[in-house]
Amino acid sequence: MRARRALLYMPGDDRHKIEKALTLDVDCICMDMEDGVALNHKTEARRIIAAALRELTFGRSEKLARINAVGSGLEMEDIEAVLPSRPDGIVVPKVESLEQIHWASGKIEAAELAHGWPVNSIRLIVDVESAKGMLALKEIASHDRLDALIFGAEDYAVSIGALRTIEAWEVFTARSLVVMNARAFGLQAIDMVTIDFRDLEMVRRAAAFGAQLGFTGKQVIHPAQVGPVQEAFTPDDDSIAKASRLVEAFESHQQGGRGAFALDGKMIDMPLVKAAQGVLARARAAGRI
Numbered sequence: 615m616r617a618r619r620a621l622l623y624m625p626g627d628d629r630h631k632i633e634k635a636l637t638l639d640v641d642c643i644c645m646d647m648e649d650g651v652a653l654n655h656k657t658e659a660r661r662i663i664a665a666a667l668r669e670l671t672f673g674r675s676e677k678l679a680r681i682n683a684v685g686s687g688l689e690m691e692d693i694e695a696v697l698p699s700r701p702d703g704i705v706v707p708k709v710e711s712l713e714q715i716h717w718a719s720g721k722i723e724a725a726e727l728a729h730g731w732p733v734n735s736i737r738l739i740v741d742v743e744s745a746k747g748m749l750a751l752k753e754i755a756s757h758d759r760l761d762a763l764i765f766g767a768e769d770y771a772v773s774i775g776a777l778r779t780i781e782a783w784e785v786f787t788a789r790s791l792v793v794m795n796a797r798a799f800g801l802q803a804i805d806m807v808t809i810d811f812r813d814l815e816m817v818r819r820a821a822a823f824g825a826q827l828g829f830t831g832k833q834v835i836h837p838a839q840v841g842p843v844q845e846a847f848t849p850d851d852d853s854i855a856k857a858s859r860l861v862e863a864f865e866s867h868q869q870g871g872r873g874a875f876a877l878d879g880k881m882i883d884m885p886l887v888k889a890a891q892g893v894l895a896r897a898r899a900a901g902r903i
């Protein structure tokens with residue numbers, strides 16, 4: 615699966631920001647029709663996103679379009695406006711049931727068949743951002759068009775009546791549940807937005823903590839956040855060197871018939887080997903090795 619370390623949103627009615635995103639070397643570009651767009655600009659956003667998909671070169675960046683929630687009354691026109699321009703994926707917000715994913719996947723499959731594109735080639739990514747969504751995570755994560763679950767902290771906090779704080783303990787359980795369910799179904803897990811976009815130290819710390827929790831990427835809302843976030847989800851040279859050394863040592867000990875062994879004063883066995891292999895897989899996905 616392609617790396618999705620940073621997923622950058624911009625309002626879909628803002629062609630300037632879409633064009634700006636193309637200069638950033640960002641993993642995912644998500645043109646929004648939902649909460650980043652005023653109600654009286656939805657039509658404009660649909661038109662601008664469809665044109666951008668057709669006219670602009672996204673390079674290595676994944677091109678995604680976020681529709682309004684299934685049941686909002688806007689979703690049909692949103693998805694029908696952008697599918698013919700062939701985005702790489704559709705992002706569905708505020709998902710609370712498998713039926714909502716079936717609806718979106720059905721619309722996508724109809725477009726794939728109508729245009730002669732391979733079935734399942736347009737991917738689905740969903741925002742889980744409410745108490746009900748959390749309860750339905752297990753069934754939501756089981757859909758086979760899904761590549762990733764996104765955790766939306768601001769909407770989730772509203773849905774449970776929590777007050778948002780910098781420490782984010784009020785969303786901690788939900789954040790971890792998203793990682794757990796994503797991983798159980800082989801999906802990527804994309805962490806919450808850090809809204810203080812001028813404070814780069816804060817986004818760096820938040821991204822590092824998200825990576826520590828098991829997230830594979832993070833949502834971003836401003837160009838300045840892209841670099842620090844992609845870096846936080848890419849193993850650095852030191853971790854890559856340590857992981858390679860550990861895997862090599864493991865292989866030679868295996869050949870010598872030993873499972874557990876000591877390296878630099880630490881006991882090494884299977885879970886640590888798997889962790890090191892995970893580091894190398896992430897480095898490979900990010901083009902570092």
Ligand code: COA
Nearest residue numbers: 622623624625630631632634635646649650807835836837
């Ligand atoms: N994507 C692409 N380009 C962006 C961008 C984004 N998300 N946010 C800002 N830029 C561009 C600006 O257009 C500006 O370009 P310029 O230098 O060519 O004029 C440059 O980056 C610097 O922007 P800045 O002046 O620092 O910010 P701003 O005041 O223009 O915008 C926000 C601040 C928060 C309104 C803006 O970052 C934004 O719209 N973010 C996304 C919001 C969104 O999509 N929310 C829904 C999903 S959570």
Ligand code: MG
Nearest residue numbers: 707743766769
């Ligand atoms: Mg949201």
